[in-house]
Amino acid sequence: MQKKIKRTSKFFKKASKKAGMSPGALVHVGEQKVETARITLMSYDQAGFEERELRRIEESFAYKDRPPVSWINIDGLHEVELIEKIGTHFNIHPLTQEDIVNTDQRPKVEDFEEYVYLVFKMLRFDDTTGHITSEQVSLILGSHYLISFQEAEGDVFDSVRERIHRERGRIRKSGPDYLAYALMDAVVDHYFLILEKMGERIEHFEEQLRVQPTPELLQAVYDLKRELIYFRKQVWPMREVLGAWQKTESALVQEVNNAFIRDVYDHTIQVIDTIESFRDIISGVMDLYLSTASNKMNEVMKVLTIMATIFIPLTFVAGIYGMNFKYMPELEWKWSYPMLWIVLVAIFCGMMVYFKRKKWL
Amino acid sequence: MQKKIKRTSKFFKKASKKAGMSPGALVHVGEQKVETARITLMSYDQAGFEERELRRIEESFAYKDRPPVSWINIDGLHEVELIEKIGTHFNIHPLTQEDIVNTDQRPKVEDFEEYVYLVFKMLRFDDTTGHITSEQVSLILGSHYLISFQEAEGDVFDSVRERIHRERGRIRKSGPDYLAYALMDAVVDHYFLILEKMGERIEHFEEQLRVQPTPELLQAVYDLKRELIYFRKQVWPMREVLGAWQKTESALVQEVNNAFIRDVYDHTIQVIDTIESFRDIISGVMDLYLSTASNKMNEVMKVLTIMATIFIPLTFVAGIYGMNFKYMPELEWKWSYPMLWIVLVAIFCGMMVYFKRKKWL
Amino acid sequence: MQKKIKRTSKFFKKASKKAGMSPGALVHVGEQKVETARITLMSYDQAGFEERELRRIEESFAYKDRPPVSWINIDGLHEVELIEKIGTHFNIHPLTQEDIVNTDQRPKVEDFEEYVYLVFKMLRFDDTTGHITSEQVSLILGSHYLISFQEAEGDVFDSVRERIHRERGRIRKSGPDYLAYALMDAVVDHYFLILEKMGERIEHFEEQLRVQPTPELLQAVYDLKRELIYFRKQVWPMREVLGAWQKTESALVQEVNNAFIRDVYDHTIQVIDTIESFRDIISGVMDLYLSTASNKMNEVMKVLTIMATIFIPLTFVAGIYGMNFKYMPELEWKWSYPMLWIVLVAIFCGMMVYFKRKKWL
Amino acid sequence: MQKKIKRTSKFFKKASKKAGMSPGALVHVGEQKVETARITLMSYDQAGFEERELRRIEESFAYKDRPPVSWINIDGLHEVELIEKIGTHFNIHPLTQEDIVNTDQRPKVEDFEEYVYLVFKMLRFDDTTGHITSEQVSLILGSHYLISFQEAEGDVFDSVRERIHRERGRIRKSGPDYLAYALMDAVVDHYFLILEKMGERIEHFEEQLRVQPTPELLQAVYDLKRELIYFRKQVWPMREVLGAWQKTESALVQEVNNAFIRDVYDHTIQVIDTIESFRDIISGVMDLYLSTASNKMNEVMKVLTIMATIFIPLTFVAGIYGMNFKYMPELEWKWSYPMLWIVLVAIFCGMMVYFKRKKWL
Amino acid sequence: MQKKIKRTSKFFKKASKKAGMSPGALVHVGEQKVETARITLMSYDQAGFEERELRRIEESFAYKDRPPVSWINIDGLHEVELIEKIGTHFNIHPLTQEDIVNTDQRPKVEDFEEYVYLVFKMLRFDDTTGHITSEQVSLILGSHYLISFQEAEGDVFDSVRERIHRERGRIRKSGPDYLAYALMDAVVDHYFLILEKMGERIEHFEEQLRVQPTPELLQAVYDLKRELIYFRKQVWPMREVLGAWQKTESALVQEVNNAFIRDVYDHTIQVIDTIESFRDIISGVMDLYLSTASNKMNEVMKVLTIMATIFIPLTFVAGIYGMNFKYMPELEWKWSYPMLWIVLVAIFCGMMVYFKRKKWL
Helix, strand or coil: CHHHHHHHHCCCCCHHHHHCCCCCCCCCCCCCCCCEEEEEEEEECCCCCCHHHHHHHHHHHHHHCCCCEEEEEEEEECCCCHHHCCCHCCCHHHHHHHHHHECCCCCCCEEECCCCEEEEEEEEEEEECCCCEEEEEEEEEEEEEEEEECCCCCCCCHHHHHHCCCCCHHHHHHHHHHHHHHHHHHHHHHHHHHHHHHHHHHHCCCCCCCCCCCHHHHHHHHHHHHHHHHHHHHHHEEEEEHHHHHCCCCCCHHHHHHHHHHHHHHHHHHHHHHHHHHHHHHHHHHHHCCCCCCCHHHHHHHHHHHHHHHHHHHHHHHHHHHCCCCHHHHHHHHCCCHHHHHHHHHHHHHHHHHHHHCCCC | CCHHHHHHHHHCCCHHHCCCCCCCCCEEEECCCCCCCCCEEEECCCCCEEEEEEECCHHHHCCCCCCEEEEEEEEEECCCCHHHHHHHHHHHHHHHHHHEEECCCCCCCEEEEEEEEEEEEEEEEECCCEEEEEEEEEECCCCEEEEEECCCCCCCCCCHHHHHHHCCCCHHHHHHHHEEEEEEHHHHHHHHHHHHHHHHHHHHHHHHHHHCCCCHHHHHHHHHHHHHHHHHHHHHHHHHHHHHHHHHCCCCHHHHHHHHHHHHHHHHHHHHHHHHHHHHHHHHHHHHHHHHHHHHHHHHHHHHHHHHHHHHHHHHHHCCCCCCCCCCCCHHCHHHHHHHHHHHHHHHHHHHHHHHHHHCC | CCHHHHHCCCCCCCHHHCCCCCCCCCCCCCCCCCCCCCCEEEEECCCCCCEECCCHHHHHHHHHCCCCCEEEECCCCHHHHHHHHHHHHHCCCCCHHHHEEHHHHHHHEEEECCEEEEEEEEEEECCCEEEEEEEEEEEEEECCCEEECCCCCCCCCHHHHHHHHHHCCCHHCCHHCCCCCCCCHHHHHHHHHHHHHHHHHHHHHHHHHHHCCCCHHHHHHHHHHHHHHHHHHHHHHHHHHHHHHHHCCCCCCCCCHHHHHHHHHHHHHHHHEEEHHHHHHHHHHHHHHHHHHHHHHHHHHHHHHHHHHHHHHHHHHHHCCCCCCCCCCHHHHCCEEEEHHHHHHHHHHHHHHHHHHHCCC | HHHHHHHHHHCCCCHHCCCCCCCCCCCEEECCCCCCCCCEEEECCCCEEEEEECHHHHHHHCCCCCCCEEEEEEEECHHHHHHHHHHHHCCCCCHHHHHHHHHHCCCCEEECCCCCEEEEEEEEEECCCCCEEEEEEEECCCCCCCEEEEEECCCCCHHHHHHHHHHHHHHHHHHHHHHHHEEEEEEEHHHHHHHHHHHHHHHHHHHHHCCCCCCCHHHHHHHHHHHHHHHHHHHHHHHHHHHHHHHHHCCCCHHHHHHHHHHHHHHHCCCCCHHHHHHHHHHHHHHHHHHHHHHHHHHHHHHHHHHHHHHHHHHHHHHHHCCCCCHHHHCCCCCHHHHHHHHHHHHHHHHHHHHHHHCCC | CHHHHHHHCCCCCCCHCCCCCCCCCCCCCEEECCCEEEEEEEEEECCEEEEEEECCHHHHHHCCCCCCCCEEEEEECCCHHHHHHHHHCCCCCHHHHHHEECCCCCCCEEECCCCEEEEEEEEECCCCCCEEEEEEEEEEEEECCEEEEECCCCCHHHHHHHHHHHHHHHHHHHCCCHHHHHHHHHHHHHHHHHHHHHHHHHHHHHHHHHHHHHHHHHHHHHHHHHHHHHEEEEHHHHHHHHHHHHHHCCCCCCHHHHHHHHHHHHHHHHHCCCCHHHHHHHHHHHHHHHHHHHHHHHHHHHHHHHHHHHHHHHHHHHHCCCCCCCCCCCHHCCHHHHHHHHHHHHHHHHHHHHHHHHHCC
16 A cells, blocks of 8 residues: 555655645655764865764854855755754755755755755666656755755765765866756766666567567556656756756856756756657557557457358358258268268368468468 | 536536626626625734624725735625625726636736736545535735635635634735735645545556456546546646736735745646646556456457367367268277377367467467 | 538638639628628617618718717628728728638738728537537727628627617727627637537537447547537637737727736637647547447457357267267266266356456356 | 659658759759740739740840839749759859759748748649649749749649739739739648648548448548648648748838738638648547447457357257267157257347347347 | 667667766767777868878867868767867867767757857668667867767768869858858758658558558567657757757858758758658558558458358257257158258348348458
């Protein structure tokens, strides 16, 4: 039962928990995915970097206006007071705070003078169940800091951390806006991995279809189609988000980074294009399945028809001479039996020729 | 008969009653849902609040320009004189009055200098019948007052009342424009509840489909699809309404509330996105149903074909030796009968091998 | 044959009659629906009104610039000289004249300084045939007059006439632009009546589908779908017409009437929304029909398969012991016959269990 | 083989002939449809007109800047030098020249200061084959001349010529821009004729479907659908062409003619609307065909099932008493045979009642 | 296995290789298609041209600012250092460098002051497998040079080289922007060749469908549909690219060439139009296949039903008189047997008449 509800419920926010609350009220909507929230801080500039886990959120407050870039990452959104403390210190609008803890936001970007708020979905494809799971990521981009909120530990940002550690690329030379870009880029790059896995499934289905189309296959194709619909619903708004981000006039986003944002934008459009193509292909696969099933049926029917059509008249003839009438002259004739065989074989051959002509054989 | 008509008639206004009337004529279009109209007044500011039921509408007139915020709520639209009195006192355009009593308005927002007119649909999902019912809500937003018109008692606004009572959130500190926002927010939040219930139904259908697809299931899926079409038709124009409200330049709407309106707007878009996803999923369910039915048919046909194809030739052979010809040498041979059995078993086995090869078994 | 051509021909103008004529040439395209054209005049202001039938069109010329509002209505378009006379006196552009007599115009609004030309379709739903018939209405809106052209007598304007007679609403206080609005409003209100009737038909089809789906039903659904396509084609351009009228800068349309035009515009959009919903519902009905038919087939096949599968082996067994071999030991045994019955019943019961397990029974 | 290639090849330009040529290179792409190009000249003003066939293109050069309007018409595009000569004398851009001889242009309008280039498709419906054939028409509109290029002799412009001859309408009083309009109008008017013929075919198919749906009918419906797709592809861009022409700021197009261009524009939109409606109707016809076929199948299956279900048990019973067991007490009883008949008739009647209840009879 | 993955993987970039890299990192994504990169240089002006293969990329550096036009072509993208060297010398943005080596770019045009970057797909249709293969082409358009990057040797640019060699058209008189245009034109012209081949396949399928619809045909139609989806995905963004290029304000693109760019733009739109038409036609072909299969099934079923329905009652009658009851008076009558034959023939004839009436014969 639990599992069933999870399947469509991922399409909309858990309304029953939240409906009727005052807007701006901090209520965590969504599954609690970690025991306690985990706070990590990474502060870096060209000269070096500092990375540590914080036990209390207050430790991070000093980094708010300290010049090098600070990245504060919070895993776990159910500790509402934690969010409130950050909100108070970093001066975050109550609606933004509400959006952070409500894990069913539509991806969006909002510019509040002092910070830019970005929210989007980190998606994962579970290869065993074939389901896409979604985790909400919120970014608060300030002048010297970037705060990221995630629902659970474990993310696709290791490559970004790696780059900071090893001073690869321009990340250590750039501000928190570049960091925000790098995180989104990592998320969108991960979408391609999902596409790859879905593509492999489609391949597999096509292959199966040629070999042996089973009802289970059809169910699997349907399930994949459903996940595609979900995938599309999550990625589609990213287009607007990145479009809006490109056009933002916020002083917090440096123009030099526009080329990078355009790049993620292009990737997102490519993801969307591919999802659309996959949808087309999948509906083709379903059509093909139906046609193949219909072809099989046709074949089955032909076998039945051929057998029945050949033997039903023969059986009738045999039935005739099985009758017990007293006066049936044929029964007495000497050559009746062999002649009957000749007739039966003739009927049989005639039928075969007829079916050959009809191209049923 | 009554019930039948109700099903499509909810898609359009009761034309026969209204057609040919002078525009601006006050005629209540729609079902009468309450005995007598009920008027409640809630007046509040940061200091406190007053709530009472009015026996005569004239009691509310004093609140028109009185500084604290006053919320006048009318349940029941069939008492046309009541609406006319309000219209005269609060200076409401005849077309607006007509729109209030005609309960088949398309959701819209209209700015008449002195007030802003908002009309939209409060929807409910009846879990037993599986139907969505709709109630029209009109809001007249003035400088110090908000008048809301509903068709019947009972609404989704209790949470808003609660917030006023308990002084939760910013509602007691804000003007009637914030109140209008809070009401719309409550309505849109309720849409999510409907989505949740519809989602559960879809889950249920998918589950059923796996277990046992019945014609009743198909009918139920079709009914749900129909309700989705209706839901979509009601919610779709909300997008424009909220978009227009965001862009309104009316002095009655304070800019500070724009973030809130944008929030409801985002929610509405999310509802629409989810409805579209549900439509896709439901059409997938219908396809799956058809394919499953076709698979079952295939299976039935195979059983028939296998049985018929095996036994028809055997029966023919038996028929041959049931004939009564006088000269049939086989009949006299001693080992005819056992040999015949060998032949029959051979035919049977041959057939089985053939079907195994065809993967029909 | 005649009837057949009428069915699709209503989708486009009778090209063969008109093709290759000089543009601006007055040729009546369409069926002649009245014997002689009928001209009526209604002249009114707040003080009173005058209504009479004119025998010659020249009688109306005096009303062109006379201050109170004059409504000249012409039923019948085949008397081309009549149109020409009006055209000359009221200074109407040749293309407008051509559009008036060519009854296959796409609805449109055109602003010629001196007058505004409006053309749209008055639709009727014939309940016996289930067909929508269309009549073209042209309006010439001048400073003091409104000329309306219809193809035949009988229209949906009686309510407007009534309002002028009884001095209801604001019509007697307003100019010819308000009259034009009132006429369009009457036409669009009538569209709702058509929707209502179509909605009832859809209800009826849905009901029938549950009871007994027949091929005739399918044909009827198809016919309704066709009428919906036609309805949509006629109403769709009204959206643009009313949108353009709203934005017109013609001095002939007073701004105070804008709220009214917006009102008809909203109604038109609602009609279009409902047509789209109906199209969705009807395609759902067709799908449901197909599925139901396929379900019935399945049921038929199951009965056949069950009967055949049970009796074919039994018949084979009976056939075996109908053979006339001389040496068949079973035939001589005393308990053969009762034992055979036991075998037959066992086969029968086994089959029944098998079908029960397959849920075919 | 030749015929096959012609069917899809009409959807795109003969790439193999042209691919890789320098742009601006004059290569005639398309079938050669006339032996030699034919040049006719028609020069007219209000006073009179001159019409003659030219043997050499040079004869037309004098008309370039001569005040009355000159219409030079060329039938046949394969004589590339001819086009080049005109191009040089009339100062036509190489790309325009290329477009003229390449008969697979997308309809478009291009404004080159000195002239306006219009290209569009003249379509014909061949009633015997049911195919639409397309001929490219290019117009070069200069200050005093209009040059038209066609692929073959025979066109839909006779009505325009007639009007010039007989001085009908305003054509003799207007410039070459009006002539260009008149030609396009003739072409678009002819589209209506095609619609009419297609509409008749659709009618015919619907009629046939009711009487006797054959596979040939389905093929014909498919063929018509294909032609509709082609028709749509050719007409769709006309919308943009005429829209662009309306908005052109070229000094060569007089504003007074705008009303006329808007008129052709409206007609084109009407053609497109009707094509869309036809597509909807045709897909409805295909669905109806499938459903009808499925209904027939159902009926066939019912007959089979009824016959088989009734006689299979009866035959089994007869088989039982055809067995040759020595000890079968029933065989000896006197009333066995009549009783058996009673049993058989009872089974038969029971079956009939069962089928009646199932509404299969 | 390898082949399978290639089929969908062409829809998206090889994410697994690239995901998580620093943006701007040069990693070749895609198959390595050549052993070593091959560099060719073609330098030309009106006076003459120089063409040679370079062994080291440094040899090309001198051409950067040298007045006549230089076209540097690189086949093979896996030698990342080569690209880096070019990037450093020609001052190419790191993101552009990354885009060049990552062969899964969405077509786009980007204006970096000093150069314009164009990337698009060169497509090929492999006639034996029926698959479209794609090769990425990047162009760096500078003031005096054009650098083109391809994945492999062999391209569709030979016609452009030919024109430079033979001084055909305006290429030798124009700058590198015209060369860029010429290359895109060659690529788009090649798209028409693909359309031609696909069109031929569709023709072939239609022909086959009439003759003998096999499951293999259906699979082939599905495969073609898939390739069409891929084709469309590749060509669709070209529209935006060329639209953007038309509107570019880069000083590197001379306005005189705008007519040419518009020309390629028109061709691209025509390709897209045709792809859409093909998609429509193919989905028609699939529908037709299904209907044809369903028709064949119908025919098979009719044969079965006719045979079974005729002979099952006859066999029953024969069975009756095969019974061994002691008291069956008919068996003793003299004319029983001939009379029985009369009855059997009568039943047979009755059935035939019935089927004739039902139009099953």
